[in-house]
Amino acid sequence: MSCQIEITGLVKRFGDNTVLNGIDLCLEPGERVAIIGPSGTGKSTILRCLNWLDKPDQGTIRMGDVTVDAARATKAQILALRRRTGFVFQNYALFANKTARGNITEGLTTVRGWSAEKAQAKADDILTQIGLADRGDSFPAAMSGGQQQRVGIGRAMALDADLMLFDEPTSALDPEWVGEVLDLIRRIADGRQTMLIVTHEMQFAREIADRVVFMEGGRIVEQGPPAQIFGNPQDDRTRAFLRRVG
Amino acid sequence: MRPLDTAYMWDLVPVIASYVPLTLFMAIVAMAAALTLGSALAIVRVLRVPVLDRIVAVFISFFRGTPLLVQLFLFYFGLPQVVPAMTGIDGVTAAIIGLTLHFSAYMAESIRGAILGVDRSQWEAAQSIGMTQGQLLRRIILPQAARTAAPTLMNYFIDMIKSTSLAFTLGVTEMMGAAQKEAAGSFLYLEAFLVVALFYWVIVETLSVGQRRLESSLGKAVAR
Numbered sequence: 001m002s003c004q005i006e007i008t009g010l011v012k013r014f015g016d017n018t019v020l021n022g023i024d025l026c027l028e029p030g031e032r033v034a035i036i037g038p039s040g041t042g043k044s045t046i047l048r049c050l051n052w053l054d055k056p057d058q059g060t061i062r063m064g065d066v067t068v069d070a071a072r073a074t075k076a077q078i079l080a081l082r083r084r085t086g087f088v089f090q091n092y093a094l095f096a097n098k099t100a101r102g103n104i105t106e107g108l109t110t111v112r113g114w115s116a117e118k119a120q121a122k123a124d125d126i127l128t129q130i131g132l133a134d135r136g137d138s139f140p141a142a143m144s145g146g147q148q149q150r151v152g153i154g155r156a157m158a159l160d161a162d163l164m165l166f167d168e169p170t171s172a173l174d175p176e177w178v179g180e181v182l183d184l185i186r187r188i189a190d191g192r193q194t195m196l197i198v199t200h201e202m203q204f205a206r207e208i209a210d211r212v213v214f215m216e217g218g219r220i221v222e223q224g225p226p227a228q229i230f231g232n233p234q235d236d237r238t239r240a241f242l243r244r245v246g
Numbered sequence: 247m248r249p250l251d252t253a254y255m256w257d258l259v260p261v262i263a264s265y266v267p268l269t270l271f272m273a274i275v276a277m278a279a280a281l282t283l284g285s286a287l288a289i290v291r292v293l294r295v296p297v298l299d300r301i302v303a304v305f306i307s308f309f310r311g312t313p314l315l316v317q318l319f320l321f322y323f324g325l326p327q328v329v330p331a332m333t334g335i336d337g338v339t340a341a342i343i344g345l346t347l348h349f350s351a352y353m354a355e356s357i358r359g360a361i362l363g364v365d366r367s368q369w370e371a372a373q374s375i376g377m378t379q380g381q382l383l384r385r386i387i388l389p390q391a392a393r394t395a396a397p398t399l400m401n402y403f404i405d406m407i408k409s410t411s412l413a414f415t416l417g418v419t420e421m422m423g424a425a426q427k428e429a430a431g432s433f434l435y436l437e438a439f440l441v442v443a444l445f446y447w448v449i450v451e452t453l454s455v456g457q458r459r460l461e462s463s464l465g466k467a468v469a470r
């Protein structure tokens with residue numbers, strides 16, 4: 001099967017700390033991939049490179065017909081890449097000066113040039129999907145963590161991105177809000193949205209992922225279907241990690 | 247001690263009052279210009295624009311590090327000697343330019359602080375949905391920074407109004423200059439300067455009331 005998203009030889013250094021050491025990854029259309037691994041291993045950095053929040057040092061990223069070579073990425077290519085990826089942040093990162101609806105419409109009106117009415121209609125549809133139809137006019141400061149993260153997901157959904165990136169979307173949440181956010185992500189996954197999700201919720205990864213990628217030290221150690229990675233891991237490091245997280 | 251000549255003071259009120267518009271004109275024009283310039287300087291600093299950043303840093307340091315009066319004399323008396331285009335400059339224009347540059351340096355620093363106070367993750371979120379640097383500053387960062395910086399900027403405006411009195415040293419007859427002329431004729435210095443002081447006081451107090459209203463409504467908007 002052909003890759004919808006193809007990452008080749010991705011390298012990222014911070015100073016002399018090589019955080020990603022040659023990552024190759026192919027996502028098929030509609031594939032849901034979970035990345036697991038110890039902290040400080042470069043999981044967030046992969047996602048951030050795909051969105052060009054961190055600038056990779058080497059490697060290429062192809063999304064559909066956009067191919068970006070880290071060594072000579074142009075501004076237009078970076079914007080094209082960003083417009084094809086939706087990013088969900090660990091700490092929500094909502095725009096504090098915009099309402100829930102405003103957070104969702106911002107990318108449509110400012111970036112895509114949609115009319116306010118068209119963007120509103122879409123935002124209202126998304127607000128319903130994320131279960132916040134009645135909170136469209138609320139500002140982030142007036143919402144619970146769970147609600148804020150659902151808006152964060154709604155903001156990314158609005159872009160109809162080729163690829164959705166979730167960076168530990170529940171790890172900043174109080175336990176009481178984790179369930180509703182996981183439910184929403186599960187529904188998005190059920191729609192066969194291509195996604196890359198970094199998570200420490202192993203049960204969740206096992207449930208929604210078509211493939212689980214185990215990373216350590218800036219490299220992919222092992223990957224495969226959840227049943228294989230969780231049930232019959234091949235590498236000692238994977239086994240040690242899974243034992244540790246229980 | 248002689249009693250205050252209150253009748254004379256009353257007579258002065260309409261005289262000084264007729265110069266209030268000029269004072270406000272200088273302050274408002276300089277404020278608008280300083281806000282614009284100060285924001286631009288702050289953005290150059292925050293984005294660390296190569297080369298420009300260094301120049302702006304020196305600019306800010308100079309205008310914060312020297313007295314406003316010295317700067318005004320430089321513009322009005324000094325520069326025209328070497329820059330022919332400035333020979334015809336009138337006192338009001340020189341004062342507005344001086345106030346603008348001086349206050350823009352201060353405002354740049356507080357606007358910069360307010361911009362940096364906006365959580366970094368909001369920049370990233372804005373970039374992640376494809377916004378350009380200009381779009382994210384205009385739509386997300388600056389509105390929040392403006393809210394944070396508003397009370398400080400308002401204080402600078404009040405300071406600016408009081409500082410317009412220095413224009414009198416450039417030969418401008420504004421409120422202070424008018425009071426000086428009146429006093430020179432009547433020799434009632436105390437009365438004349440007391441009246442002008444009261445005028446400044448009333449203007450500033452009126453603004454302070456407005457400022458407190460603004461702050462409490464902004465506070466409400468933020469708390470929601």
Ligand SMILES: Nc1ncnc2c1ncn2[C@@H]1O[C@H](COP(=O)(O)OP(=O)(O)O)[C@@H](O)[C@H]1O
Nearest residue numbers: 014017019037038039040041042043044045046
């Ligand atoms: N902006 C940065 N500057 C320097 N080092 C960084 C930066 N961001 C991440 N790192 C380092 O990169 C490594 C990987 O980070 P990250 O991708 O966040 O790991 P993970 O998400 O797997 O926990 C860590 O050692 C971290 O300290």
Ligand SMILES: [Mg+2]
Nearest residue numbers: 043044045168
């Ligand atoms: Mg991380």
